[in-house]
Amino acid sequence: MRVVLAGGVTGGHLFPALCVGEALKRVGAQLLYLGARHGLEARLSLPFDALLLDMNGLRPAARRAWRLPFALWRAVWEAKDALQQFNAELLFCTGGYSSVPVALAMRTLRKPIVLLEPDAFPGRANRWLARFASRICVNFEEAVAYLPRGSQTVRTGLPVRHSVCRVNISPEEARIHFGLRPDLFTVLVVGGSQGAQPLNEVVLSTVQHIPAGEMQWLHLTGEAHYEMVRATADRLALNGNYCPLPFLEAERMGLAYRAADVVVARGGA
Template sequence: MRVIVTGGGTGGHIYPAMAIAKALQERLNDIRILYVGTRSGMEAKLAPENGLEFLGISGQGMPRQLSTEILKAAGTNVRALWETKKILKEFSPDLVVGTGGYVSGPVVLTAAFFGIPTVLHEQNAFPGKTNKILARMAKRILLTFPESEKYLGVKDKLQVVGLPVREEIGKIDRRAGAKAFGLDPSKKTILVTGGSRGALSINQALTGLLPKLAEYPDIQLIWATGTATHDTILQELETRNIDWQREQWRILAYAEHMPEALACSDLCICRAGASTLAEISAAGKAGILIPYPYAAENHQEYNARAFENKGAACVILDKELNAEILWDNVQKVLLNSFKLEEMAARAKEAFAPGALDRIINLCLQTAWR
C-alpha cells in the first residue's frame, strides 16, 4: 500500500500529518508513505527528522489583499499542481491524506482530479480556507470539532474523530508529574504556556499577577515563558522586586516535560490551538483560554468558544487581557473546588479518546487497497 500525507505551514497541520503517517506504518507492514510539503516549510525539516520520506513542491499562501503578490502566488501554485501531478504519477498512491495548510491544496486537488481516494482532517472549529475549498472534492472529511460541520456543507462525507495527542498525555499520574518539577502533588497547581516561543500578552498579564499569587503559598505555578522572552521576563521580575525563585514556583523558558506538567496541574492558562485543546482534554484539565488574535480566520477564538460552550474553559480575548482580569478568572475557577472539578470533567468529555485509531481505520476504509 502507498500513501501520501500532506500538510504544512504550522505545527498544527504538520504534527497531525506525521502522527497519521507513523500510525499507518505501525498498523501495516507492507506500506510506503511519502510526505509531500513545501520545500521551504517547517515540514521539510520535521518530516525527515521523524523518519518520513519527503518530497518538496512549490507553494505559497494567497495574499488576503489585492496586490501584485496575488499573481506571483497564483503562478507558484499552478507550478505546484504540475509538480504534484508528476509525484502522483511516479508514486501511484492508494490514498492521499491532507491535514490543511496551503500545500494540501494542490496535492489533494490533483489527487481528487485523477480519482485517487482522498481524506481531509480538519483540526479547528472554524475550517481553514484550503479545507473549505477541498471539502467538495475529498472522499471523506474527518473533524476534530463537531462545530465545524456547519461550515463545510457536505454532511454525508463528515465524521467527527477528534485529534491525535501524544500517547503519554493523560497517562502519567499526578504524583509522578509533580516529582518531575519538584512540586507537591497535594497542592493546586497552575500551568501557563504560550507555546515554544511564548505569548507576550500572556506573559505581561502573568507578570502583573504574580504579586497577588505570592499571597497564596499553597498554590503552585509552572510558567513556560517561551524561549524568545524568557530573559526579558526574568529581568522584568527583578526590576519589580518580585522573588520569582519561590519554592512553589517554576518559571522556565520551555516546559520540556509537558505531559508531566499537565499531569500535576489543575488549571491551564494558554492559547487555543487545536492541539493544545486536545491535550487539555486528554489530561482532563480546566482552562483559561486566550485565543491568539492573529490566527488564520480567527480560528482560535472559535476553538475556545467551543470549549467555553461545553463548560470546559473560560475565555479572555487577547485585547481584553490584563493582570486584573486574569486574576479574577483564576480566583473564580481555582478557588472554587466544585467549579474546578466540573470544568475538568467537561474538558475530559470534550474529545473522545482514541482519535488516532479512528482516523487510521477510516483512512484504510477509504483507500483503494
C-alpha cells in the same frame, strides 16, 4: 496501501497528521509526508519519509497578488511529481495552506482525498478543499454546518499521539523533571506550537502578583517569543515559581500535562 499525509507549518496541523501516520504505519501502510520547508516539520525528526516543498510564497505574510499564482502553481507541480513517483493511492490532509497544493495535485490524479477538520469552525483551506474530499473527519459536529452541502462527514474525534499519554509517570515526578516543586499546585500555559504573545503578556503580568508559595507555572511561550519572555521573567525575578520553555515535543509534552493541575490554553487546531 500507499498513503500521503499533508498539513503542517504549525503543530495544530502537523501533529494530528503524524498521529494518523503512525497508526497507519503500524498496520503496514507505506507513507510519505509532504510539507513546507519553512514549517515546524522542517525542525522535527519525522517518523517516516518526508519531502518538504518550497511554499514560502504561500505564507500569509509573504503573499503578493502577482506572486501567489506562480507560487501555488510551482508547489502543485512539485507535489504532483512527488505523488506520481510515490504512486500515492490516498491523501490524508489536516488543513492549513500547506495542504492546498498537495490536495490540488492529488485532485488532478483523480485519487481519493480524506480531510481532518479539528476545529468547530473549519479553516479556509478545509472549507475550500471539502468539495474534493471523499470523506471529511470532524472533531466537532458543529463543523459540518460550515462545510459544503452534501459533504461526506464522519465524527472521529481528534487523534492523540500515544507518546503524549504518560500515565506511568506521577505528577510529582513530572514536576521534578522541569525543575519545579513536586508538592505545589502547578499551572501549565500553552499558546500552541508557535506561542501566543497576548497570552504570554497576560501570564507574565499575572505571575508577578501571585505569591510564589501558592502556585507554580510551566509556560510554553513559542520559540519566537521565548527570549523576550525569558528576559522579562529575569527582570521581574520570577524564577522561583516560573519555568518558561519555548516548545516541547511529544514525550516531554506528555510530562507537562502530567505535571499540571490545570491547563490554560488558547483556542486553535
